[in-house]
Each structure stands twice: as structure tokens, then as C-alpha cells.
Amino acid sequence: MGSTIIEKIIAKSTGKELVTPDERLWVDVDLAVIRDFGGPNVILEYEEHFGDQKVHDPNKIAITFDLHVPAKDEKVAGNQKICRDFAHKQRIRNLFDVGSGVGQHVLLEKGLVNAGDIIAGTDSHMNLLGCANSFASGVGTTDIVAAWAKGKLWFKVPGTIKIVLDGNLEKPTSAKDVILHVLKNVGCEGALYKSVEICGPATENMSLSERITLTSMVTEMSGKAAFTPPHDKIMDYLKKRTNKEQVGIFPDEDAQYEEEYDFDISGLEPQIACPDSPDNVKPVSEVEGTPVDEVFIGSCTNGRYEDLYEVAQILNKNKVADGVRLIVLPSTAEVARAALDNGLYQIFFEAGAVVPNPSCGLCTTGHHGILAPGEVLVSTSNRNFPGKVGKGGEVYLASPATAATSSVKGEITVPGGA
Amino acid sequence: MKGKAWVIGDNIDTDQIYPGKYLPLTDVKEMAKHALEGIDRLEDFSELVAQGDFVVAGVNFGCGSSREHAAVCLREVGVAMVIAESFARIYYRNTVNIGYPVLESKDITQKVQDGDVLETDASNGIIKNERTGETIQALPLSGLEREISDAGGLLQYMKKTTE
Numbered sequence: 001m002g003s004t005i006i007e008k009i010i011a012k013s014t015g016k017e018l019v020t021p022d023e024r025l026w027v028d029v030d031l032a033v034i035r036d037f038g039g040p041n042v043i044l045e046y047e048e049h050f051g052d053q054k055v056h057d058p059n060k061i062a063i064t065f066d067l068h069v070p071a072k073d074e075k076v077a078g079n080q081k082i083c084r085d086f087a088h089k090q091r092i093r094n095l096f097d098v099g100s101g102v103g104q105h106v107l108l109e110k111g112l113v114n115a116g117d118i119i120a121g122t123d124s125h126m127n128l129l130g131c132a133n134s135f136a137s138g139v140g141t142t143d144i145v146a147a148w149a150k151g152k153l154w155f156k157v158p159g160t161i162k163i164v165l166d167g168n169l170e171k172p173t174s175a176k177d178v179i180l181h182v183l184k185n186v187g188c189e190g191a192l193y194k195s196v197e198i199c200g201p202a203t204e205n206m207s208l209s210e211r212i213t214l215t216s217m218v219t220e221m222s223g224k225a226a227f228t229p230p231h232d233k234i235m236d237y238l239k240k241r242t243n244k245e246q247v248g249i250f251p252d253e254d255a256q257y258e259e260e261y262d263f264d265i266s267g268l269e270p271q272i273a274c275p276d277s278p279d280n281v282k283p284v285s286e287v288e289g290t291p292v293d294e295v296f297i298g299s300c301t302n303g304r305y306e307d308l309y310e311v312a313q314i315l316n317k318n319k320v321a322d323g324v325r326l327i328v329l330p331s332t333a334e335v336a337r338a339a340l341d342n343g344l345y346q347i348f349f350e351a352g353a354v355v356p357n358p359s360c361g362l363c364t365t366g367h368h369g370i371l372a373p374g375e376v377l378v379s380t381s382n383r384n385f386p387g388k389v390g391k392g393g394e395v396y397l398a399s400p401a402t403a404a405t406s407s408v409k410g411e412i413t414v415p416g417g418a
Numbered sequence: 419m420k421g422k423a424w425v426i427g428d429n430i431d432t433d434q435i436y437p438g439k440y441l442p443l444t445d446v447k448e449m450a451k452h453a454l455e456g457i458d459r460l461e462d463f464s465e466l467v468a469q470g471d472f473v474v475a476g477v478n479f480g481c482g483s484s485r486e487h488a489a490v491c492l493r494e495v496g497v498a499m500v501i502a503e504s505f506a507r508i509y510y511r512n513t514v515n516i517g518y519p520v521l522e523s524k525d526i527t528q529k530v531q532d533g534d535v536l537e538t539d540a541s542n543g544i545i546k547n548e549r550t551g552e553t554i555q556a557l558p559l560s561g562l563e564r565e566i567s568d569a570g571g572l573l574q575y576m577k578k579t580t581e
Binding site: 076387 | 429431433434437438439441442443444456477478481482483484485486489504507508511512515516561562563566571572573577
């Protein structure tokens with residue numbers, strides 16, 4: 001019997017030839033990550049249980065500041081200091097301070113992610129790193145304390161769902177529209193406790209950014225891990241960043257899948273998730289004309305250079321509609337730098353956008369652009385549960401093209417029109 | 419364990435259990451004050467709940483973010499146990515890791531109404547509803563999760579097994 005990607009990764013880590021779904025196993029963790037939020041709780045709990053004991057391996061720890069950055073108030077400032085002091089004391093080199101950007105993206109850029117790695121982090125969207133063929137999963141405070149102290153974590157081997165994408169992506173439809181369409185069909189609990197492999201002809205030529213968009217939204221299906229199969233250009237990217245040879249992990253041809261979904265994405269219209277659930281997805285055309293107060297472009301799902309480039313094409317020589325606030329947020333400092341060098345900032349500023357420092361922005365009621373009750377936001381982020389961006393706010397999830405077009409029109413608008 | 423049931427719906431996410439704006443808090447007593455604050459009718463839950471009450475939820479309870487605060491705040495505010503039709507993965511993990519047992523029970527929101535008095539046993543998963551007289555068999559923890567939870571949580575379990 002063959003194995004799926006996650007079964008192979010867990011088997012390799014445990015030294016077993018074969019693992020099967022529902023087995024509980026202890027695995028070696030290659031990287032255990034905290035953020036500026038949730039992170040201080042990890043450190044306080046670590047010190048409560050282990051005092052000044054050295055961590056298992058400081059090189060297998062990363063600390064990313066991406067939510068309330070730079071510190072928005074005294075409490076946050078204190079929390080960030082806890083992280084910096086601990087990193088100094090424990091000789092943790094991989095601390096990426098305010099200004100670095102969205103954690104998972106920074107880890108990719110800084111060469112901390114290898115194909116086949118097992119990564120745990122206090123971020124539910126950790127699993128987007130499956131774009132790089134690693135088993136990355138969101139966990140809580142106590143898990144990270146354990147990984148830091150002992151280098152190991154327990155996991156239940158999940159069953160795997162296979163999602164096959166056929167056909168061709170036709171602009172202005174994007175990877176975001178595709179994954180929203182998939183989410184509508186799989187549902188918010190459709191992949192609960194499962195690993196999800198997204199594959200098929202339509203994914204083969206997808207860039208790293210597009211793969212990030214796909215894998216990040218598996219969190220909204222309640223998936224434990226997400227993967228796109230390895231591709232030479234992704235492996236080349238990782239090799240360049242890590243300075244290590246990369247061995248991509250493919251599923252066996254006779255791997256056992258619990259469920260399979262097939263989608264032909266040719267001719268798919270742009271999609272939008274309506275309040276208050278990420279699987280409440282409709283064609284954008286059905287809600288066209290809905291007035292908008294704010295538009296957010298960024299997040300771990302859609303804050304890449306390619307996303308910003310597409311937005312700049314739409315905003316070029318246009319203005320954001322009166323009464324609409326547009327926030328454009330590069331995911332990392334590297335993305336921001338490329339956007340600056342290539343003239344994108346000029347376009348954003350001339351259109352009337354606000355461009356804060358690289359971070360998670362308003363996600364998780366973080367920092368830039370929280371809503372007042374009753375306000376409507378079109379966001380390229382990933383989640384629109386009630387209160388996600390401020391109590392009483394209504395959040396629509398869409399592609400960068402739909403979001404940018406809507407910001408110019410002042411109402412939800414199908415992209416690509418005249 | 420005996421207490422009153424607070425019945426809530428499906429897909430209650432972590433922002434409703436513990437709103438994101440309180441993430442910077444590190445003191446568990448402070449976290450407790452904001453338990454379920456994101457659900458409109460339960461804004462004052464921390465003042466209304468009695469020690470030993472139960473939260474009874476539909477499917478996918480605790481979906482959304484990875485914040486362990488969402489499990490800790492309910493324990494600290496005095497909720498004896500969460501009984502749900504299903505749990506989101508990270509939420510479930512977090513409850514195991516902090517030794518705060520949960521029960522899974524299909525259709526529980528059909529069998530229990532807000533305010534019903536329940537008697538439950540986490541070890542065998544038996545729930546008795548005083549109002550209806552019904553005895554409900556829920557799914558208790560088993561295997562490794564049970565061992566971790568019974569030890570008091572993941573860190574206690576690891577200390578016990580490695581020392």
C-alpha cells in the first residue's frame with residue numbers, strides 16, 4: 001500500500017517504514033515558531049515549568065513579530081520585550097523583529113523551511129508552508145513549550161483528502177477564486193483533522209505565491225496540513241534560500257485517500273466569500289453593487305509581490321472611490337522592497353491607498369484598519385467569522401483583483417471589466 | 419460533575435470564544451473575564467456563569483485561530499467541561515495539552531436545551547439530562563490523548579515519561 005505526502009513525512013521522522021491514519025506518534029520537530037501574540041504565553045509557561053533550563057535546540061526555534069507591530073500599546077511592548085529577552089538569554093538567533101513581516105513568509109525567505117520538514121507554530125495558518133512541501137501545523141501554547149523543551153510533539157496521523165484541479169486559470173480569475181470555489185464545496189469542517197493535497201494539471205505551473213494562496217485557505221476547511229506537490233521551481237526556490245539540497249516528497253501512485261474532489265476551473269468566474277463564513281461563497285457577480293467602506297489587500301494569503309503587482313495594474317491612473325479606505329500591505333520587508341523598487345508604492349500613494357509596514361495588518365483584530373459596527377470590508381485575507389475584524393463589521397473575502405477593482409468603484413465589482 | 423448547560427451553535431470560532439483584541443493578555447484570571455464575550459447574547463458570560471456549568475456546542479467548536487487562550491479562558495471562568503458535536507483540531511489539541519477534558523457527542527444540541535441541568539462523567543462519557551431523564555453516551559478521550567489529559571497535560575505527561 002502506498003503513502004500520501006504526510007504519511008511519508010511522518011514515517012521519515014519516526015524512522016518507521018509505513019504509518020497509517022489514526023496512529024498516535026511522537027515526531028521530531030524541525031522548527032517550533034511563536035509570534036508576538038501568543039508567544040509571550042509560551043515563554044512564561046516554559047519558564048514556569050523549566051526555569052532557566054536551556055531549550056532543546058535554539059536553532060530549531062523561530063520568533064516572528066507580525067501582529068501588533070511596531071508595539072501598539074504598553075502591554076504589547078512588554079510582551080515583545082519578553083520575547084526579545086528570552087531569545088537573547090537562550091541564544092535564539094532566528095528572531096524576526098517588527099518590520100520583518102508575516103511569519104510564515106519570512107521563514108520561507110530566510111531559508112528556514114525545507115521540503116519534508118515538520119514545523120509547528122502558534123499560528124493557525126502555519127499549514128500554508130505545505131506550499132514548500134513541509135508538514136506545518138498550527139498548535140497552541142503548550143505544544144510549543146513541549147517542542148522547545150524536548151524537541152518532540154505528538155500527532156495523530158491524519159487521513160488525506162485529495163483535491164484535483166483540472167483546466168486552465170483564466171484571468172482575472174486567480175488562485176484565490178479557485179480556492180474559494182473549493183471551500184464552498186468542501187465546507188468549513190470538510191477537512192477536519194485531515195491532510196489536504198491540492199494537485200492536478202491546473203496547479204503544476206502555479207507559482208509559490210499562488211500555492212501559498214491555496215494552502216493557506218485549507219485552514220478554513222479545518223485541515224491539519226495542506227500540500228501542493230513538489231515542483232522544480234519551488235524546490236529551486238527553497239534550495240536558493242536554504243543553501244541545502246531539497247528532496248521533494250511526492251505521494252505514491254497507490255496512496256490511499258479518504259476522499260477525492262475534482263474541479264474543472266476553466267471558465268470559473270471570480271468568487272467571493274460573504275459574511276459570516278469563509279464557505280459562504282458566491283460568484284462576485286451575485287453581490288455586485290454592495291457598497292464598501294474599506295478594502296484590505298494583504299495577509300498571509302494574498303500579500304505577495306505578484307498580488308501587489310496585479311493590484312497596481314488596476315489602481316494605475318485610478319483613484320480610490322470617495323469614502324473608501326484602501327489599505328495595501330506587503331507581506332514582508334522583501335516584498336515591500338521589491339514593490340518600492342518597481343514603482344508600485346508610487347501607484348498606491350497616487351491612488352490614495354494607505355500602505356503600512358509589512359505585517360498581518362487588521363487580521364485577528366490586529367492593527368491597521370479595524371472596522372466599526374456595520375461597516376463593510378472587502379479583504380484578500382482568509383477568514384470572515386463574526387468579529388474577526390471588529391465587532392459588527394461585515395467581511396467579504398475575495399481576490400486581489402476583485403478587492404482592488406471594488407476599491408476604485410466604491411462597491412463590490414467583478415474585476416476585468418472596462 | 420453537575421451543572422447547568424449553556425447551549426450555543428455550530429462553528430463557534432475562537433474570536434467568539436476569546437476575542438482577538440484580548441490576545442496580548444498573559445494572566446489567566448484576566449483571560450477568564452472575556453470568555454465567550456464575542457457571542458452577542460453572552461457578552462457578560464463571565465458574570466452569569468456558575469462554577470461547574472457546562473458549555474454545549476454544535477459542530478466544529480473552536481475553529482479559527484490557534485490561541486490556547488480560548489481553552490484556558492473557559493477553564494478559568496469555571497466551565498467544568500465543553501461538550502460539542504465536534505471540535506476544531508487545534509482547540510481539541512489544546513484541551514488535551516492543558517488537561518481540560520472535553521466530550522464529543524453527536525446531536526447533543528438537539529438533546530439539551532439552554533438551562534438544562536446535566537450530570538456528566540468525563541471518564542466514561544455518560545451525560546444525564548435531568549429535565550428529559552435521558553442518558554446520553556458521549557465519546558470520552560482515549561489512547562494517548564487520555565493519558566496526556568489524565569497526567570494533567572502535555573508538560574506533566576512528558577516529565578512523567580522522561581524522568
